[in-house]
Amino acid sequence: MIENELRETFARHEHLVPxxxxxxxxxxxxxxxxxxxxxxxxxxxxxLAVTAVLAVPALFNYTGGSAAPAVEVASSASPPETPVTPxxxxxxxxxxVIGVDQGRADTVVIAHVPAARDxxxxxxxxxxxxxxxxxxxxxxxxxxxxxxxxxxxxxxxVRELTGLTFDGTVTVSYPAxxxxxxxxxGVQLCLDAGCENLDGADATALxxxxxxxxxxxxxxxxxxxxxxxxxxxxxxxAGLLALIQIGGDGVTLDDAGLKLLGEVGDIDLxxxxxxxxxxxxxxxxxxxxxxxxxxxxxxxxxxxxxxIADDSLAAFVAAHPDxxxxxxxxx
Amino acid sequence: xxxxxxxxxxLAALSRYxxxxxxxxxxxxxxxxxxxxxxxxxxxxxxxxDSPDRYVRRMLTNQYFDWRRGSWLRRVLLRADxxxxxxxxxxxxxxxxDRDQIWAWLSRLxxxxxxALVLRFYEDLPDAEIAEILGCAVxxxxxxxxxxxxxxxxxxxxx
Numbered sequence: 430m431i432e433n434e435l436r437e438t439f440a441r442h443e444h445l446v447p448x449x450x451x452x453x454x455x456x457x458x459x460x461x462x463x464x465x466x467x468x469x470x471x472x473x474x475x476x477l478a479v480t481a482v483l484a485v486p487a488l489f490n491y492t493g494g495s496a497a498p499a500v501e502v503a504s505s506a507s508p509p510e511t512p513v514t515p516x517x518x519x520x521x522x523x524x525x526v527i528g529v530d531q532g533r534a535d536t537v538v539i540a541h542v543p544a545a546r547d548x549x550x551x552x553x554x555x556x557x558x559x560x561x562x563x564x565x566x567x568x569x570x571x572x573x574x575x576x577x578x579x580x581x582x583x584x585x586x587v588r589e590l591t592g593l594t595f596d597g598t599v600t601v602s603y604p605a606x607x608x609x610x611x612x613x614x615g616v617q618l619c620l621d622a623g624c625e626n627l628d629g630a631d632a633t634a635l636x637x638x639x640x641x642x643x644x645x646x647x648x649x650x651x652x653x654x655x656x657x658x659x660x661x662x663x664x665x666x667a668g669l670l671a672l673i674q675i676g677g678d679g680v681t682l683d684d685a686g687l688k689l690l691g692e693v694g695d696i697d698l699x700x701x702x703x704x705x706x707x708x709x710x711x712x713x714x715x716x717x718x719x720x721x722x723x724x725x726x727x728x729x730x731x732x733x734x735x736x737i738a739d740d741s742l743a744a745f746v747a748a749h750p751d752x753x754x755x756x757x758x759x760x
Numbered sequence: 761x762x763x764x765x766x767x768x769x770x771l772a773a774l775s776r777y778x779x780x781x782x783x784x785x786x787x788x789x790x791x792x793x794x795x796x797x798x799x800x801x802x803x804x805x806x807x808x809x810d811s812p813d814r815y816v817r818r819m820l821t822n823q824y825f826d827w828r829r830g831s832w833l834r835r836v837l838l839r840a841d842x843x844x845x846x847x848x849x850x851x852x853x854x855x856x857x858d859r860d861q862i863w864a865w866l867s868r869l870x871x872x873x874x875x876a877l878v879l880r881f882y883e884d885l886p887d888a889e890i891a892e893i894l895g896c897a898v899x900x901x902x903x904x905x906x907x908x909x910x911x912x913x914x915x916x917x918x919x
Contacts, residue, residue, distance in 0.1 A: 431912055431913050431916065432881060434862055435862065435877060435881045435912075436881050436882070438860070438862045438863050438866070439780050439881060439882040440882075441860075441863075442779065442780070442783075442863060443776060445779045445785045445788070446772070446775045446776050446785070446788070447775055447779075447785050447786075447788060447789040447792075449771055449772055449775065452771065452775065452789055452792060453771060455789075455793050456792075456793050456797055459793060459797045460797045460800045463797060463801065464801070717762070718762060718804070718807075719762030719763035719764065719800075719803045719807070720803060720804060
């Protein structure tokens, strides 16, 4: 009987089953690595989000402060009615940028522009970071704040975490990213094997690919980071006005963001470096239910958030070079 | 049940299942590893399933079906002959004794048929459960098994 022979054949090969100990360990190591990788790739995504942030003032400058067709306003508040008058006294700016993919907060970044206007800092916050969500939960993933209360609750959650108040909150979607990339004619991605031109769909796929990225690949976060850096650089060259009109559908500003536009309409950051900041290592907080949260900037959170508040990130970066995930000269 | 408890109680059984599917300890290890990493990353969803065990088996089975389309096995395929795909399995089996001819023939069956055979004759599951794991109708399960047995019988006669 073939059925019985099959049973015997299967039973005879049970010795091929791999040892459980090493297998279990390999699973743990890979899981942690993949979590870490998600974090790194996400911090690269910030570069795109900030391209959009920087582009918004350019649009308002152009339209002289009238209602902007390409920018969706989050609340019913009207855009400023008087022509934009740039503030004379420069002050540091903090903008919260939320990258949204399929309705979920995928990227959360604090964009900091120093009073000296000599750089843009992008401070990534881990999506799975363990945080207090005000009036919602004493301990949750950061991304849950967006699920539970949108951009507004996310802003309050980050304020609770960092003590910072924000000059504006900007929400950017992946379709906007795609449009931005296409608008600049794609970006060039150079790896060891050579250079390749990516269009918007490619770039978006690369960003989303973190879920499919496997361990066999050589440092997959690097291509994503380079691709995004290249886009930020190209965007600056191409003139940001056109970009925001293309990407407009996916870009949302809150009230404070709109007010901000009036103040910073003419700040010129072209040529200044964009510095990405992220935690140098992944530090897990295992919870009772088997879920694992990430600790937000283990050991350096206070120093970092204080440096943002004091406008002294340059000194922080000098003291913690391992926190720099990438630096992109804009040209 | 948390993830650690699940792994403690189910990892060995999943490894055996993967060996029977792939016919190769290295492929089986990769398959289990990839599946369990996903299980851990998505534990909340997995634990909400009616039967986490069946849910994970289904994940692993899908992973097995997809392995040439997806990239996760690329390093395995690169290790073997890139054009042959899973041919490494055949070589391995052919190197073994005559009595393992059935084992060798198994590796030439379409994956869906092999999976159905493993679930019926190794895991001893009822057809309804097999259908759930394979994500198909019960009738399809029976047809797959019957087709696979016909193929194996024909090969037995030839020898």
